[in-house]
Amino acid sequence: MLEVKTRKQNTVAIVEIEGEVDLYSSPQLRKVLLELTKEKSPAILVDLANVKYMDSSGVATLVEALQQVGKYSGNLKLANLRDAVKDVFELSRLDKVFDIYQSTNEACSAFK
Amino acid sequence: MKEIEIKLPSDPRYLKIIRNGISHISEICGFSDEECNALTIAVDEAAANIIKHTYNGDENQTIIVRFTIKDDRLEIILRDFGKKIDPKNIKPRNLDDIRPGGLGVHLIKSAMDEVTYDNSPEVGNQLIMTKYLPGGK
Numbered sequence: 001m002l003e004v005k006t007r008k009q010n011t012v013a014i015v016e017i018e019g020e021v022d023l024y025s026s027p028q029l030r031k032v033l034l035e036l037t038k039e040k041s042p043a044i045l046v047d048l049a050n051v052k053y054m055d056s057s058g059v060a061t062l063v064e065a066l067q068q069v070g071k072y073s074g075n076l077k078l079a080n081l082r083d084a085v086k087d088v089f090e091l092s093r094l095d096k097v098f099d100i101y102q103s104t105n106e107a108c109s110a111f112k
Numbered sequence: 113m114k115e116i117e118i119k120l121p122s123d124p125r126y127l128k129i130i131r132n133g134i135s136h137i138s139e140i141c142g143f144s145d146e147e148c149n150a151l152t153i154a155v156d157e158a159a160a161n162i163i164k165h166t167y168n169g170d171e172n173q174t175i176i177v178r179f180t181i182k183d184d185r186l187e188i189i190l191r192d193f194g195k196k197i198d199p200k201n202i203k204p205r206n207l208d209d210i211r212p213g214g215l216g217v218h219l220i221k222s223a224m225d226e227v228t229y230d231n232s233p234e235v236g237n238q239l240i241m242t243k244y245l246p247g248g249k
Contacts, residue, residue, distance in 0.1 A: 024124035
């Protein structure tokens with residue numbers, strides 16, 4: 001099962017995900033991210049510390065959110081990727097497309 | 113030679129069973145952590161593609177996954193009973209084209225040494241994926 005929680009830290013909307021993101025669970029993540037982009041949230045940080053697995057549908061969801069954010073000149077960053085998730089981004093060559101940080105604090109400071 | 117077969121419904125909530133299977137089997141075969149992750153995602157993507165494209169999201173069809181550990185290789189066959197897929201239409205997308213979707217075939221081909229789409233069965237398709245064992249080729 002996937003758990004997706006959103007909290008605010010100053011102006012940053014932090015999306016904390018826990019579980020495995022796959023074809024079954026990615027629509028749940030998509031719903032949360034698209035709600036944030038719909039309200040033109042200027043800074044979105046996706047915290048992947050507790051994501052053990054992500055498939056291409058999860059990656060596609062993040063790409064879609066990144067593109068939506070780009071439309072209103074907002075910012076979306078990723079933090080705390082585990083090795084298995086990092087591998088998927090590297091294999092897809094998307095590690096160069098996303099701003100990826102080692103920690104949520106580091107990512108939050110980078111929004112300023 | 114050792115054979116393990118999993119038969120399951122084409123419902124995405126059961127994909128985790130396939131992932132647990134391939135993850136454990138690739139570990140037994142002695143693949144590195146990185147290779148185990150890549151094999152897990154490849155088999156998961158292949159099964160997800162069957163659900164999305166062959167069965168068009170119908171959750172009540174059947175997928176059979178057969179893992180065969182041979183002397184020099186791990187062979188994984190995914191069998192479906194849906195509409196025929198033309199192998200010519202299965203292409204990895206250009207990675208410079210940044211857009212949602214279309215990464216599955218790329219992830220499958222990156223992880224495996226050989227990938228063959230076989231639509232010769234009377235009904236459905238089978239995807240044969242091979243990864244040579246460490247020191248096996």
